[in-house]
Amino acid sequence: MSVKNSISRREFLRWAIAAPVSAHFLPKLALALQEAIKEYPIIWLQTSTCSGCSVSVINTIHPSIKNVILEQVLPGHQLILSYHGTLMAASGTLSTDTARQTAEKYHGKYVLVVEGAIPTKSDGAYGSIGEDHGRPISMLKWIEFLGNNAMVTLTVGTCAAYGGIPSAAPNPSGCKGVSEVYETLNITTPVINIPGCPSHPDWFIGTVSKILLYGMPDPDELDEYGRLKLFFSRTVHNRCINRDYLDDGIMAERFGEEGCLLELGCKGPFTRADCPIRLWNGSVNWCISAGAPCIGCTEKGFPDEHSPIFQRR
Amino acid sequence: MGASAKKISIDPMTRIEGHLKIEATIENKKVIDAKSEGTLYRGFEQILIGREPLDAVQLTQRFCGVCPTPHAIASAQALDNAFGITPPDNGRIIRNIMQGANSIQSHILHFYHLASLDYFEGPEIPPFIPRYEADYRVPNSVQKTLTDHYIQAYQIRLKAHELCSIWSGKMPHMASIVPGGVTIIPRIDNITTSLWRLKELTDFIDNIYIPDVIMLAQIYREYLHVGSGCGNFLAFGQIDLDANLDVTQRKRLLPMGQMADGKLLKVDPAKIAEDIKYSRYDSETHLHPSRGETHPNPTKKRLTAGSKRPATMGKSMR
Numbered sequence: 026m027s028v029k030n031s032i033s034r035r036e037f038l039r040w041a042i043a044a045p046v047s048a049h050f051l052p053k054l055a056l057a058l059q060e061a062i063k064e065y066p067i068i069w070l071q072t073s074t075c076s077g078c079s080v081s082v083i084n085t086i087h088p089s090i091k092n093v094i095l096e097q098v099l100p101g102h103q104l105i106l107s108y109h110g111t112l113m114a115a116s117g118t119l120s121t122d123t124a125r126q127t128a129e130k131y132h133g134k135y136v137l138v139v140e141g142a143i144p145t146k147s148d149g150a151y152g153s154i155g156e157d158h159g160r161p162i163s164m165l166k167w168i169e170f171l172g173n174n175a176m177v178t179l180t181v182g183t184c185a186a187y188g189g190i191p192s193a194a195p196n197p198s199g200c201k202g203v204s205e206v207y208e209t210l211n212i213t214t215p216v217i218n219i220p221g222c223p224s225h226p227d228w229f230i231g232t233v234s235k236i237l238l239y240g241m242p243d244p245d246e247l248d249e250y251g252r253l254k255l256f257f258s259r260t261v262h263n264r265c266i267n268r269d270y271l272d273d274g275i276m277a278e279r280f281g282e283e284g285c286l287l288e289l290g291c292k293g294p295f296t297r298a299d300c301p302i303r304l305w306n307g308s309v310n311w312c313i314s315a316g317a318p319c320i321g322c323t324e325k326g327f328p329d330e331h332s333p334i335f336q337r338r
Numbered sequence: 339m340g341a342s343a344k345k346i347s348i349d350p351m352t353r354i355e356g357h358l359k360i361e362a363t364i365e366n367k368k369v370i371d372a373k374s375e376g377t378l379y380r381g382f383e384q385i386l387i388g389r390e391p392l393d394a395v396q397l398t399q400r401f402c403g404v405c406p407t408p409h410a411i412a413s414a415q416a417l418d419n420a421f422g423i424t425p426p427d428n429g430r431i432i433r434n435i436m437q438g439a440n441s442i443q444s445h446i447l448h449f450y451h452l453a454s455l456d457y458f459e460g461p462e463i464p465p466f467i468p469r470y471e472a473d474y475r476v477p478n479s480v481q482k483t484l485t486d487h488y489i490q491a492y493q494i495r496l497k498a499h500e501l502c503s504i505w506s507g508k509m510p511h512m513a514s515i516v517p518g519g520v521t522i523i524p525r526i527d528n529i530t531t532s533l534w535r536l537k538e539l540t541d542f543i544d545n546i547y548i549p550d551v552i553m554l555a556q557i558y559r560e561y562l563h564v565g566s567g568c569g570n571f572l573a574f575g576q577i578d579l580d581a582n583l584d585v586t587q588r589k590r591l592l593p594m595g596q597m598a599d600g601k602l603l604k605v606d607p608a609k610i611a612e613d614i615k616y617s618r619y620d621s622e623t624h625l626h627p628s629r630g631e632t633h634p635n636p637t638k639k640r641l642t643a644g645s646k647r648p649a650t651m652g653k654s655m656r
Contacts, residue, residue: 073380076355077403077510080447084496084509091489095461106465110352113465114455117348123468144379150636152378154350154357161349161377190385190400197381197634223403223510280521305508306500309531315507315514316521320396322511328397333390335516 062103065237066127066135068171069109072164073152073191073200074141078182079111081223085230086307098230102237107135110154121155121162128174136233137175137214142184142191143168143206146199168203169210177236178203178216181229186218186251187325194329204251215241218251222322227303228256248297250325256303261319262293264301281316290335292321340365349377353452355404376645379618383632391417395515403510404447407440407502408576410515415585417517424581429519434577434591435532436502436512441576442539443498443509446547450491457554458484475557487546494542501535504528571597572605572648572655598653605650613649624649 071079083090088098094112097103106112108124115123127135141164144151149163156162172178180203183189192200204216217236219228232253235242248254262268270276270285277284285291296319304311312319321331331338342365349359357378363371382401386394394417399410411433418424425433458476460466476484499509505522507513514522522528555562577591586594586607596603611624618638621631630646648655 071357073378075400075403075406075510077400077406080403080510083492084499086496090492094465095463095489105463109465110350110357111355112451113352114460114467114469116350116352119468119470120350120352123464147636151380151634152357154377156347156349156359159347164378190397191380193385193397195384197384198379200380222400280516280518281523306503307496309500310503310505310507312507312513315505316523317507317513317516320513328393332393334393334396336390 062097062101063237064103064105066105066107066131067109067138068107068124068127068135068175069138069140070124070154070164070167070171071110072139072141072168072185073144073198074182074184075190076111076140077223078140078185078221078229079109081221082181082226082229084306085226088230093230099234099237102234104136104233118155124167124171128171132174134176135174136236137171137178138181139168139178139185139203140181142188142200142202144191144198144200145206145209146197151198165206168206169212172203172207172210172212172214175214177241178207178214179229179232180204180216180218180220182224183220183222183322183324183327186220187327189222190328216251217242217247217253220250220252220257220323220325221298222327225256225300225303225305228253231256252297252323256299257297257323259297259299260294261296261298261300261313262291264299265293265313266301267313286313286316286318288337289318290333290337291318292324292331292334292338293319295331295338296321296324298323342366343370353455355402379634379636379645381632381634383630391420392517395517396511399511405440405444406510406512407437407506410512411437411576412574414515414517419583419585421517422583423518424583425519427581428524430578430581432505432520432522432524433515436506436515437576439498439502439505440509442543443495443502446491446495446498446542449547449551450488450495454484454488454550454554457558460485460488476554480553484550487550490542490546494539497535498539501532501539504532504535567656568654569597569600570653570655572610572650574605596650596655598651598655609650611649611652613647613654617645617647619646624652 085093092098093104094106107127108120113120143164145165149165152164153161154164154167180186184191185203187202188200191198207214207216217232219232221228235253242253246254248257267285270283271287275284276288277286278288280289300311318335320334321327344364345361346364347359347361351358351360357376359375359377361373362369382398386397395410395413398413399406401409455466457474458481459469459474503509505514505528514520573595575590575592575594579589579591582588586605594605596605608626611626612630613624614621615623618635620633620635620638625631
């Protein structure tokens, strides 16, 4: 079977000029012609995940997902999404070969995004992607190979950052976050955590843009959990819209009642994230405005340390 | 299986939610046998054991980032049922709005971003390449239109997420659903902004999405008759129109039902079973979900296939 493989920027320009170009390629073409665009290959590996972080990141508004995939994530900087299990056209070995070839060709120069925890029990037997001579390649093996050669690893979501939901007790598949796995495997590639269940599109795009424009963050720009303080330094509680209720001693005791949600288990005091000012889904809402307590989904202890979810800690 | 038969393996099967492998046997350009295997085990059943029941809604919906709503609603209904309560009308209707909104999101995502690249080629940049040079029949003019619609679908599906989020707090993964109903109180601003988003979505569905589906169905006409699987279907239905204490007796906009051997039947929940005959578990097969066991054994020699599968009256169902 013949395969349409890769295309260089020069080839792309030739194609774009020759082919009937639809309107949304024109700005890309104009920018490409300036020949100032820097390209960054991305390998987006989904491990023990629900794909919710991918689904969340494609909700990005400025830049739009069209900007991110077809144009530039920020003017002059283009991400080349070489491998993404949910979005890429290729399947089977054609897809996994692309991941492998990108890692080899751009050794030390590609961005590895990990979405999902890493199953480590029984030598990684609980999760595999693709096969080698008929034998499954564990997600653990992929992490070892792709992690070692990456310029930087971005964990998107709490599962990839700290283990998250699949690592909840009794952690049936021995799931771990990427940093913990790297430590065991002596991988020294820098890791930046972008947690959340799911992660917010702005947190992901913001972290990527920061690296592309200013390089790797200084150690003092990250907190003790490997997150950018920019997004994760202040607690949900301290910027909560219900603070006036707490100050006035008005506490909700049942769902739907007016008041601070602490007695209903709100984890806002233990959760660092900028949800109260950033809001979700085009800023239409966030958990607490919907009358629901914060469940602490950006934290290392999620979900076990926050369980029972609806009881005051 | 004849001498010319050839086995192929597609692993990973991309553009789905989850991790899947397909093994197919092909003879004279025809698939004569196919097996599927889920290649990730997380163990939600095990994680739920011993936990506070109220936590279940938040945990189980995280099974899937594309369709958390039905998982959350099913979990809340199971708890409603266990506690012997029914949600008030506001709770029932707001759950319905969230489910409806996410169904729209999920359908648009499925058709354009997961399925459509099997039918048209898209532009010559990743993630559209590499690709197999396969059976793409759409003419050039339509190719351009579909690429535009693929991009437009990205922008419009997030409006469906917004429509859900207005009621759920955020999406994916909804904060507001709890046993007994929802935590949010309807207000006129929420209702107004929802109606406008719904109108925008309806315009896209009527004028772009449905015409695209019909156009591709006409171009790939014979695809309507291939890949029907086992032909047995089981649906619990959704969008409750009343609050009957027995969820299986509720009137639903999309009703509950099952199709077996071409016949439409009523679902008998007592006859539903977990089929793990071909899966990597050490438990007994065809147990009722209420007595279901989950003892994974990833190294077990597999007979044919993957994860737990639903069955009823001894038949495998989809």
